Structure formats: structure tokens, C-alpha cells
Amino acid sequence: VEETLVLIKPDGVARNLTGEILRRIEAKGYQLVDIKLVEPSLELLAAHYEEHQGKPFYEPLVEFMQSGPVVAIRIAGNRVIEGFRSLAGTTDPTDAAPGTIRGDLGRDWGLKVQQNLVHGSDSPESAQRELGLWFG
Ligand code: GTP
Ligand code: MG
Numbered sequence: 001v002e003e004t005l006v007l008i009k010p011d012g013v014a015r016n017l018t019g020e021i022l023r024r025i026e027a028k029g030y031q032l033v034d035i036k037l038v039e040p041s042l043e044l045l046a047a048h049y050e051e052h053q054g055k056p057f058y059e060p061l062v063e064f065m066q067s068g069p070v071v072a073i074r075i076a077g078n079r080v081i082e083g084f085r086s087l088a089g090t091t092d093p094t095d096a097a098p099g100t101i102r103g104d105l106g107r108d109w110g111l112k113v114q115q116n117l118v119h120g121s122d123s124p125e126s127a128q129r130e131l132g133l134w135f136g
Helices: 010-014 018-028 042-048 058-065 080-088 101-105 124-135
Strands: 003-008 031-038 070-076 118-120
Touching (some): 003 080, 003 124, 010 058, 010 070, 018 031, 018 101, 042 058, 042 124, 070 124, 080 101, 080 118
Antiparallel strands (some): 003 118, 031 070
């Protein structure tokens, strides 16, 4: 069965939305396989966001991801990678459709980084790579 990595980013944890986000994942029917609270190292984040190194938002993104604890979750289900991306909504929470996690719970806070509550792996290759990084 397919698995993906979900992260509840520091804004989601700080806003006490962990339960609400887990509720949506469970209500959709995906299975929680593993879950933990993590304070990610610079090394972990550099590997996780490898594809974004050198982009203008990379430094603010990594700084934001170290601003507080992150909840790392391994979830499973048929087509869970695309299914969770659909639950999460588009990257910019202002544009994200109502009904999605980012669309219902996120907004622009006027900061350098897009605080968009969650991460979900974007392909089977990313999911395998990221699950290895966060869960070993
Ligand atoms: P993730 O699930 O977090 O990976 O989001 P995503 O796949 O929708 O976005 P992507 O992988 O392209 O970017 C990773 C993160 O970098 C995003 O979630 C945003 O927090 C941030 N980001 C991406 N693009 C931009 C951008 O154009 N400007 C800014 N400020 N931040 C961005
Ligand atoms: Mg991404």
C-alpha cells in the first residue's frame, strides 16, 4: 500500500491545529502508521528542501521550519500521495480552495515565508526519500 510523509509545520503546531489536521486525514480514510514531534536539524531540513536550495525563499523557509516543533506523520492508503496533496490545497493559502486544509485554515500573514500549515510529498520518489529522512 502507498505511503506518504505529512508534516504539520511550526505554524500549524503553534496554532493548535494538530488535532484538526489529523482529524481531516482520518476522516478522509487514510491510516496513521507513525507520528512524532520533531525539532528538525539544519541538516535534515537541507536534505528535505534540497530542490529549493538557492531559491530566494530557501533561507526564510528553513528558518521558519526551525521556529518551533513539527509533527511528522507517516500515512498510508491507495493513492495517498495525490490524495493528501488534494486535501492540503495549493501552496499559497490565499489561493487554496475552501474545503482544503490550507484554504480553510491558512492565510497570508505578511511574512517573508509562505506559512501554509502542512507539507505532503509530491511523488512516489519524494515520499520514499522523505520518509527515509524523517523516519529512518
Ligand atoms: P510543501 O508540501 O511544503 O512541499 O509545499 P508545496 O509542495 O506546495 O510547495 P513547494 O515544495 O514548491 O515549496 C515548499 C515550501 O516553500 C512551500 O510550502 C512554501 O512554504 C515555500 N514556498 C514555495 N514557493 C514559494 C514562493 O514562491 N515564495 C515563498 N515565499 N515561499 C515559497
Ligand atoms: Mg513540495
